[in-house]
Amino acid sequence: MKLVSAAFAALVIAAAPAWAETRVTYKSAKSGSSYYQMGVQVAEAMKAGTDGQIIVTVEESQGSVQNVMEVRARGADYVFTTPPALVGLAQAGKAMFEGKGDPKFDEIRALFPIPSLTMHFVMSDASGVTDFAGMEGKTILLGKGSFGASEGEKYLGLFGLEGKVTIADVELSNAVAALKNGQIDGFVTAGSWPAPNVIEAAASTGVHVISMSDEQVAETGRTRLVIPAGTYAGQDTDIVTTSLPVVAYTTTAMEDETAYQLTKTYWEEKARMADSAPWWKGVDQGLMANIAGKIHPGALRYYREAGFPLTDAQM
Structure with missing residues (x-):
């Protein structure tokens, strides 16, 4: 009987989702700013909404340009916030990104909009x-x-x-x-x-x-x-x-399942976040139109399931 129980337990562990106990870094803004507070709230929502299976660490940032630049050295666990226009400039190597282009900029993909x-x-x-x-x-x-x-x-x-x-x-x-x-x-x-x-x-x-x-x-x-x-x-x-507009991004290095769970949990927990911080009330499906460029395939899976409006350019 003990052998059967042990075998069953092993099967349960093996069948656990790949995103269990995933750790993510969320780089937002200067500590003390409203956008840093939002990052903390997102982290709390992810922990609550996934029963602790996604743990988000919030990192202070000196600004949106830095957030985009760090894509060059970051891995699959990196989520950052920035206006969509900066992503376009980085991918085109223009303005503050002139002479600082990198192939990794082309791998940037959107997850979800946050308050503008x-x-x-x-x-x-x-x-x-x-x-x-x-x-x-x-x-x-x-x-x-x-x-x-x-x-x-x-x-x-x-x-x-x-x-x-x-x-x-x-x-x-x-x-x-x-x-x-x-x-x-x-x-x-x-x-x-x-x-x-x-x-x-x-x-x-x-x-x-x-x-x-x-x-x-x-x-x-x-x-x-x-x-x-x-x-x-x-x-x-x-x-x-x-x-x-401001959007949370990652890159194609992030696993589809992780991007799916992050996006799904964000939208499902948004109403609860709005109960304690009214700025989340300004986020709705209408902000999806502000996402210029492609959405991460994992996030796309959730948006299609939930019937969100999408454009050809986002897919």
Whole structure:
């Protein structure tokens, strides 16, 4: 009887899925950032959703370019986040990847979209500003060295406000306090929505987040995104703004089964993640259209099973 039991146990072990107790590295952003927090939440979701069979280690990153560059030296366990546009530049050897091309860039494949970097032009109720034209003569905080700062400066130029607003010399981390004490009339921030600093500002002082026309969105060359009414206190209508899509990628070195389980678990756990972090509510099947280039075959298997919308270019 003992021999039969031992043989049965051996058969069970042999039949265990290849992805059991798989370890994955997830490289996201600087610690303390919202995207690093998202990475931690993804890691927790993977552990819970697979009963510990997929363990994700979150690594701090200095930015999306570094994440892509590390593909050259990483193996099958590497997952990283970056805007899809950077993957295209790496594969074409253009811009910041000029002269740094590598065949491994061509092996990059998408897994799933994560919350997009979303532009917010936040004006205090006291300023009375409800559109871009009204920003003329006001004091605006752009921040320094961030995507939101450079994008905000670009939009001021596009919408005829260059030289017509005062740019405050204040750190973005102090935006809400500066708004409350009247040091600034508004601030520009980019991050996943709902943005914590916008939530705080809306609840404490009252704000108006400026909505863009479709013509203005087209001028920016960015992806249109709608923040639903009710997202922020006092927001009675939808906000039309722009975004920079962000996607989790791996390479063809990852086993199909691992990519399948990562993707399946991500979507199945997303609602639970949204219960503790509202920015996950902004992720839905509509973001699949933001994935430029090919999706990993393992992830494709899940998307086909679940009936997700796909394009020919993604397959």
